[in-house]
Amino acid sequence: MAEEMTQEQARIEPSSGVRAVAREELSKRRIWVPLIRVAVIGGFLGLWEAASTWWMEPFLISSPSRIVNSMIQGFQSGDLMHNTWVTFQEIAIGFPVGAICGIALGFSFGRSKNLAEIFEPIIIALNGIPRTALAPLFIVWLGIGLWSKVGVVFLLTFFLNFFNTYAGMRQMDQEYVDLARLMGAGRWKLTFRVILPAIAPYMFTGIRTSIPFSVIGAIVGEFVAATEGLGFFIRMSAGLFRTADVFVGIIVLMFMVIAMDKIAEMIERKALRWQARTDHVTIQG
Amino acid sequence: MEQDDPLSESGIVTLETVVREPGANAPVIKVENATKAFLTPDQGAMVALQDINLDIPYGEFVTVVGPSGCGKSTLLKLIAGLTPLSGGRILYQGAEILGLNTKVGYVPQESKLFPWLNLEENVAFGLDKKRYPRQQREQQARHFIKLAGLTGFEKYYPAQLSGGMGKRASIVRALAYEPPVILMDEPFGPLDAQTRMILQDELLKIWEQKRQTIVFVTHDLVEAVALADRIVVMTHRPGRIKDVLRVGMKRPRDIFEIHRQDGFDRAYGRLWNIFRHELNIKRA
Ligand SMILES: Nc1ncnc2c1ncn2[C@@H]1O[C@H](COP(=O)(O)OP(=O)(O)OP(=O)(O)O)[C@@H](O)[C@H]1O
Ligand SMILES: [Mg+2]
Numbered sequence: 163m164a165e166e167m168t169q170e171q172a173r174i175e176p177s178s179g180v181r182a183v184a185r186e187e188l189s190k191r192r193i194w195v196p197l198i199r200v201a202v203i204g205g206f207l208g209l210w211e212a213a214s215t216w217w218m219e220p221f222l223i224s225s226p227s228r229i230v231n232s233m234i235q236g237f238q239s240g241d242l243m244h245n246t247w248v249t250f251q252e253i254a255i256g257f258p259v260g261a262i263c264g265i266a267l268g269f270s271f272g273r274s275k276n277l278a279e280i281f282e283p284i285i286i287a288l289n290g291i292p293r294t295a296l297a298p299l300f301i302v303w304l305g306i307g308l309w310s311k312v313g314v315v316f317l318l319t320f321f322l323n324f325f326n327t328y329a330g331m332r333q334m335d336q337e338y339v340d341l342a343r344l345m346g347a348g349r350w351k352l353t354f355r356v357i358l359p360a361i362a363p364y365m366f367t368g369i370r371t372s373i374p375f376s377v378i379g380a381i382v383g384e385f386v387a388a389t390e391g392l393g394f395f396i397r398m399s400a401g402l403f404r405t406a407d408v409f410v411g412i413i414v415l416m417f418m419v420i421a422m423d424k425i426a427e428m429i430e431r432k433a434l435r436w437q438a439r440t441d442h443v444t445i446q447g
Numbered sequence: 448m449e450q451d452d453p454l455s456e457s458g459i460v461t462l463e464t465v466v467r468e469p470g471a472n473a474p475v476i477k478v479e480n481a482t483k484a485f486l487t488p489d490q491g492a493m494v495a496l497q498d499i500n501l502d503i504p505y506g507e508f509v510t511v512v513g514p515s516g517c518g519k520s521t522l523l524k525l526i527a528g529l530t531p532l533s534g535g536r537i538l539y540q541g542a543e544i545l546g547l548n549t550k551v552g553y554v555p556q557e558s559k560l561f562p563w564l565n566l567e568e569n570v571a572f573g574l575d576k577k578r579y580p581r582q583q584r585e586q587q588a589r590h591f592i593k594l595a596g597l598t599g600f601e602k603y604y605p606a607q608l609s610g611g612m613g614k615r616a617s618i619v620r621a622l623a624y625e626p627p628v629i630l631m632d633e634p635f636g637p638l639d640a641q642t643r644m645i646l647q648d649e650l651l652k653i654w655e656q657k658r659q660t661i662v663f664v665t666h667d668l669v670e671a672v673a674l675a676d677r678i679v680v681m682t683h684r685p686g687r688i689k690d691v692l693r694v695g696m697k698r699p700r701d702i703f704e705i706h707r708q709d710g711f712d713r714a715y716g717r718l719w720n721i722f723r724h725e726l727n728i729k730r731a
Binding site: 335337338340341342343344345346347355356359360362435436437438 | 527529547548549551552553555559561562563564565572573575604605606607620624
């Protein structure tokens with residue numbers, strides 16, 4: 163506590179030499195990793211193009227060049243844009259609402275033993291239903307338009323977020339809550355400064371695992387009955403043997419998932435800055 | 448998490464905490480026949496503490512020593528109201544503790560800093576917005592961070608601090624908001640001898656200014672004597688109070704020369720006698 167013991171204060175700034183070595187190692191890896199990656203992807207695309215040119219029917223497997231063409235056409239005609247927008251809307255409503263409801267319920271279950279005891283078996287039973295099988299029912303209930311798909315997206319998102327948040331609540335260290343309360347934390351402070359941050363890693367796991375499922379929900383809904391949307395677009399294109407368009411739809415969906423995950427990852431990184439991050443467990447070397 | 452806090456909410460204990468009462472002989476904490484049993488893994492009962500009686504007057508520095516597993520941590524948890532009693536009762540300022548006792552500060556055996564808050568936020572956690580306006584909050588946090596020798600690490604997260612640094616931070620987190628009673632569970636346990644002495648010295652200095660009531664668990668006999676007004680000696684399972692020794696050393700004390708101070712040898716000798724007795728029993 164006295165001045166003498168502040169040895170740590172003399173923080174060791176790595177000498178420029180040390181840093182240069184570290185940076186060099188890093189940059190060596192930075193060059194190699196994407197280089198190999200690009201080679202793998204390029205090889206795959208080349209093989210695909212070759213296969214469709216010489217060995218297989220293009221209408222079965224299409225080809226990268228055909229897909230690029232279709233995509234450009236699709237965007238130019240505005241058709242693809244429109245279908246993408248429709249699907250995006252379904253997810254943009256269903257996903258956040260599902261995630262928030264799931265997190266809220268998981269949180270309440272963790273806070274209230276009674277609630278958990280009454281409803282846990284029911285929730286687990288409901289979870290046993292293959293949820294995509296409910297999609298036709300949603301069409302019956304909510305119509306052929308936007309809301310039936312929002313319903314399916316909600317359902318798929320909700321349970322994953324619920325279970326992860328609830329798992330987080332159950333493993334929460336009671337001692338943190340006790341300490342905070344001893345230090346005079348009220349309900350509000352306890353929730354936002356202690357419990358939510360403590361379970362945040364679980365919440366983010368829920369959010370990030372539910373992202374692809376929310377997209378699956380939208381597509382399944384559109385497969386069942388729809389007049390627009392990427393799921394509708396894919397189904398219709400397949401029916402007309404426009405294989406390239408099928409791939410275009412799949413690729414757009416893929417990018418949708420990637421974009422959502424990147425955004426979630428960014429927020430997660432910010433929110434979980436406090437965690438000592440291990441990217442890879444080092445076993446050797 | 449669910450249980451409410453009857454003490455603060457029913458207003459039995461007033462919010463304005465009294466550190467030094469005029470009638471300073473009245474105990475701030477009174478433990479009456481406290482018993483605590485735990486459920487064992489095979490559904491039996493294990494008595495951790497049995498018939499504990501203890502009065503702690505205002506402003507006293509009490510140390511608790513005893514073999515590992517004798518229930519020292521459990522005793523602190525009972526006083527803080529973190530776990531319910533199996534029998535007997537504990538009074539805080541004459542009122543029975545029925546829920547969490549928010550008048551006590553608690554330094555747990557592991558540091559238990561909130562990993563998601565940085566050092567500064569951790570230390571300032573107990574500083575109530577109403578009692579401390581923003582500027583004062585910051586000032587107070589800074590002051591205590593400096594006391595812990597952690598200036599410069601304000602923005603560090605607990606995962607980025609060493610074990611000893613975390614321990615120091617955890618101690619000042621409890622000191623910073625100045626609760627009238629502080630319970631410390633082997634706070635200097637994992638520290639090296641040098642750091643330990645410096646912290647003991649610093650703790651005594653703070654205590655001599657503020658005269659908060661401190662209950663301090665330790666397994667180090669020298670530490671127990673050096674800090675205490677009274678030493679509570681506990682026996683092995685089931686934990687009982689074997690003896691309470693008064694340490695007759697003058698204050699302020701010089702931690703670094705504690706062995707040479709008048710009364711140290713006598714107090715230590717008595718404490719050691721009790722312990723030696725315990726050892727003999729075990730050998731027989
Ligand atoms: N939550 C619990 N459930 C069951 N048994 C417990 C629990 N907490 C403590 N005990 C038991 O109570 C006894 C006393 O534990 P306690 O932690 O109070 O010991 P201690 O005196 O603090 O020991 P140490 O010096 O090693 O910290 C031990 O035998 C322990 O097994
Ligand atoms: Mg203990």
